[in-house]
Amino acid sequence: MDKFDNVTVVKKANIYFDGKCVSHNVVFADGTRKSVGVIFPSTLTFNTGAPEIMELNGGRCRVKLPGAMEWKTFGAGEQFSVPGNASFEIETLETLDYVCHFG
Numbered sequence: 001m002d003k004f005d006n007v008t009v010v011k012k013a014n015i016y017f018d019g020k021c022v023s024h025n026v027v028f029a030d031g032t033r034k035s036v037g038v039i040f041p042s043t044l045t046f047n048t049g050a051p052e053i054m055e056l057n058g059g060r061c062r063v064k065l066p067g068a069m070e071w072k073t074f075g076a077g078e079q080f081s082v083p084g085n086a087s088f089e090i091e092t093l094e095t096l097d098y099v100c101h102f103g
Contacts, residue, residue, distance in 0.1 A: 004028070017044050023100070032103070039096040043089065050103045051084040058097035064089040 010025040014035065021044065023037025039061070056078050062071040066086040074080055076097075082088050090096075 004034075017042065020044060034102065035100045037098060037100070039090065039092045039098065041092050041095065043091040045087055045089050046082075047087045048082050048084055052082045053079055053101040054082070055079045055099045055101065056096060057099065059092065059094040061093060061096050062091045 004026055006029055008027045010027065014023045014025065014037070015021070019040075020042040021037060021039045023035040026034045026036055028034075039059075056074055056076055058076045060073065060075040062073050063080055064071045065080065065088050066083060071089075071091070072080070073093075
């Protein structure tokens with residue numbers, strides 16, 4: 001899917017890690033929420049509340065998922081899942097364009 005129809009976009013940006021990650025929340029008619037954003041080249045640690053699926057639209061990254069000993073590389077057209085109440089490390093090798101699906 002290359003677009004979302006019939007949604008509300010929250011105008012206020014979510015800005016994390018001194019501007020290295022910027023996203024906007026998208027709310028669907030049924031109340032579900034996603035975020036759409038970019039992560040600029042950096043190495044960051046994210047904490048999750050709910051389970052997340054990170055869908056990558058562009059760029060490349062390496063991810064160290066909870067419990068993993070090794071980093072795994074992902075690129076445009078791929079996705080990875082993170083359990084809720086966990087943390088993961090991400091190293092963006094190129095500016096990463098993503099959609100985060102919650103729950």
